[in-house]
Amino acid sequence: MPTNQPELIIKAMEIYNRLLDRFGLPEWRDPLPAVDELVSTILSQNTNDRNRDIAFNALRAQFPTWEAVRDAHPQQVIDLIRPAGLGNQKGPRIQTVLRQITAERGELNLDFLKEYNAADAQAWLTRFKGVGPKTASIVLQFSLGIPAFPVDTHIYRVSGRLGLRPAALDANQAHPHLAALFPPETYGPGHLNLIRLGREICHARKPDCPACPLTDLCDYFQLNGT
């Protein structure tokens, strides 16, 4: 059970390499423009990819631009995104973020963040209500090519069981902690393969440890043996 940062970094790389051996090098879908990714990721909160995509595509089919979404009647947006759940919350949040970006930048475009370092870009995005570290990190890593390590519910759970993070860290605190363990060039594949591990093997209710390639590295398995 590693107790210091250098040991944790070595453990993180071993986990990364084992998951590459098991799952291969994963690919993110074609990158979306950053504003699209931001809206898509807000829609994805507390739902699955399929429902997120239904809601996102409904918005895109109804409105030709994000400016039109921004200026639409709020109830129309809420109704269109209802398949993603929490429409009454997500709809106003999306429109508010679109209005705030427009007010600050004069247009709906986030490409200027490519000129920022990773920490400043993260700080800029997370000022907006409804844009937490996970949402910001997805936009940065997968749309803008700025290194960031998104921690979703699967990665939070799996990293706790593996002992990659202290149990007391909440999901927001886990972002900088895990980002410091992995080299930035591994963030994308590492994020995706840890999610796959969580979805297919390290289930929330009952992890399928016999099928897992990480048993000898896992604190949970060492303690529980199953």
Ligand code: SF4
């Ligand atoms: S050994 Fe079990 S608890 Fe540990 S990561 Fe694998 S499936 Fe999860």
